[in-house]
Amino acid sequence: MTTTYAALLRGINVSGRRKVPMAELRELLTGLGHSGVSTLLQSGNAVFTSESDDEASLGAELERAIEERFGFAVDTLVRSAAYLRAVADACPFPAATLEGKQLHVTYFSEPVGPERLAPLDPAAYLPEEFRLGDRALYLYAPDGLGRSKLAGALAGPGLFKGITATSRNWNTVVKLVELTRD
Structure with a gap:
């Protein structure tokens, strides 16, 4: 198969x-x-x-x-x-109402627990937000990734040490789901 x-x-x-x-x-x-x-x-x-x-x-x-x-x-x-479908379906943000540049998914090589993100104070980055998923992190950055302070903090040294991580904007997430449909 x-x-x-x-x-x-x-x-x-x-x-x-x-x-x-x-x-x-x-x-x-x-x-x-x-x-x-x-x-x-x-x-x-x-x-x-x-x-x-x-x-x-x-x-x-x-x-x-x-x-x-x-x-x-x-x-x-x-x-x-x-x-890929499960990650898209589990998005905790209202993806249908957002622009693709406002929502990103970072895929991880292994599960990431909340303890890795404990050094971050989520309130300090509002209105930007993140949520953990299954080997994924969802990032809502209303002004886009280029202006996101939270994205910079998440990419900082040490948070995801030893884990492979790669991010895609929501448009790419959706397109990959479409392209991999059986």
Whole structure:
């Protein structure tokens, strides 16, 4: 049985650095034996189907292949279509009434407990807010990510040490759900 996945690559094609052309990423995934390969945007989102049911192994395999092909390491999370749908469905904010730039999801390589976020005083960042989900953090930033003080605090050193994290705006979250529909 095949499963549809999205590969979420962290920090590529930003400011002309760590370039991974999407056509080459599609080639790479196909060469690894995956089918139905497509990409979204230039920021490291790929959709594919695989016989494997092991997200961690698929991510590690793609990380090795990217490093071999491009000469640099890229943290990669692979998530199933069902997981992506569940994260979108569980959004604690009124996504339908917000602009895509106001809502973001940070996907984590493992579960994150509230103790990691204890150093932050949520009231200090209002009206910005965050909520934890299943290996995900939802961030509401009404003025966008570029002006968000809370996003800066969340990205600070130490909060998520040892965990791979990569963020997507709500428009991308929704598009990935659409692209991974079986």
